[in-house]
Amino acid sequence: MRSLTEYLWFNTPEKRDYINITDKVADTVRRSGIKEGMVLVSAMHITAGVYVNDAEDGLIHDIDEWLEKLAPFNLNYRHHRTGETNGDAHLKSLIIHHEVIVPITAGKIDFGPWQQIYYAEFDGQRRKRVVVKAMGE
Amino acid sequence: MRSLTEYLWFNTPEKRDYINITDKVADTVRRSGIKEGMVLVSAMHITAGVYVNDAEDGLIHDIDEWLEKLAPFNLNYRHHRTGETNGDAHLKSLIIHHEVIVPITAGKIDFGPWQQIYYAEFDGQRRKRVVVKAMGE
C-alpha cells in the first residue's frame, strides 16, 4: 500500500464558512500516483467538519440556516463554564461529521456528477487544519 | 493492496425509500477475494445516503418520519431558486451521511448481530448509483 499525507490550512474571516476543497483533494490524489484506493479527508479540530454535497450557493445558505436551527448558538451550554462560547460549533460539527472517505478509481476521485467536498468551519477566525491522506496502489 | 470496485443502480418508484443492500455488498466482498480490509459503500448522489442500522420495518418508518421532522420538505429553501424542489433531500442526506466503511475480517463483513447496510433514497424516481469498493489483502 502506498500513501501520501498532506495538510490544508484555513483561517476564515467569518465565524462560519463553507469552502469547496475538491480541487485540493484531487491535487493530493494526483500527486500520490495512486490508481485504486481512497482518500481520507478529516478535520483536525472539533468545531469544524468535512462533508460531500452540492456546490450551489443557495443550498449552502440553507445548510447554514438549518444547522443553526438544529444546533443553535446560545450562551447556556455547560461547555461554556470552561470560558468557551462555541458549544454550538461542537454540535454542528457532530451533525455534519468531521471526515469523509472518497474512493479513488483509475487514478481519479470516483464521484457522481454533483458531488463536491466541503470544509465546514463553525468557529473560524483562527488557523485550523484538515488532513488529506491518500492510500492505495 | 487488492481492490474491487462495483456499482449498484437504483430507480425507486417512491420519492423516498430505504433498501437493504447488505447481500449485494457481501457479494462484492466475496468476489474480491479480500480476507482482511474494508469495503467503502458510498452514494454517488447528493440527495441519497448510506447507513448501517436495523432491518426492521417499524424502525424504518420511524427513521423516515424523524428525518422529515428534522429536515422537512417545503418550498422555501433558497436552493429552489435554481428550479429544484429537493432542498429537504440534501439535508436528509447530510444527517444520514452518504457513506459507510465496513470492516472485512476473515473474508467476511465483520458486523454485529443486527447490523445491515441500507441505501436511503430521498429524491427517487430516477436512476441513481452507489459505489462499492473493497480494499485489502
Place this chain on the structure above:
Amino acid sequence: MRSLTEYLWFNTPEKRDYINITDKVADTVRRSGIKEGMVLVSAMHITAGVYVNDAEDGLIHDIDEWLEKLAPFNLNYRHHRTGETNGDAHLKSLIIHHEVIVPITAGKIDFGPWQQIYYAEFDGQRRKRVVVKAMGE
C-alpha cells in the same frame, strides 16, 4: 497491506454513557506496527455510536441533552411494536454515526490537539462491542 483487528467490550451501568477510547485505539495502532494507514473504529450495535470530539465533561453533558432533544425517548415509535423500547437509541446512533476512520501517520494517530475518540452508548446495561481495525504499511 498489513492489518490488526481487535475488539473492545462495554457494559455500561447507565442506559446512556460516553466513554473515551482514544488510548485503547492508540494501543491497537501501536501493536499493529503500522506506520502509514488508518484505523477504523466501528460500533457493532445499532444503538451505539463512535465519534470524535472533545474530552470535556460539560460538553459531553451538552451532547447528551442535545441528542435527547433531537431524538427523544418516547414510547410511541413503531419499532416498539416489536416489544423493544429503544427507538430513540437507534435515532441517536444515526445522528452521531456508528464509526470513524482515524489516520495513522508516522506510527501514530494523526489528530489535532483536542480530538478524542468516544464510544457513545445509547442502550446500555448489556454487553456490547466495538471493532478496531488498523490497516496500512
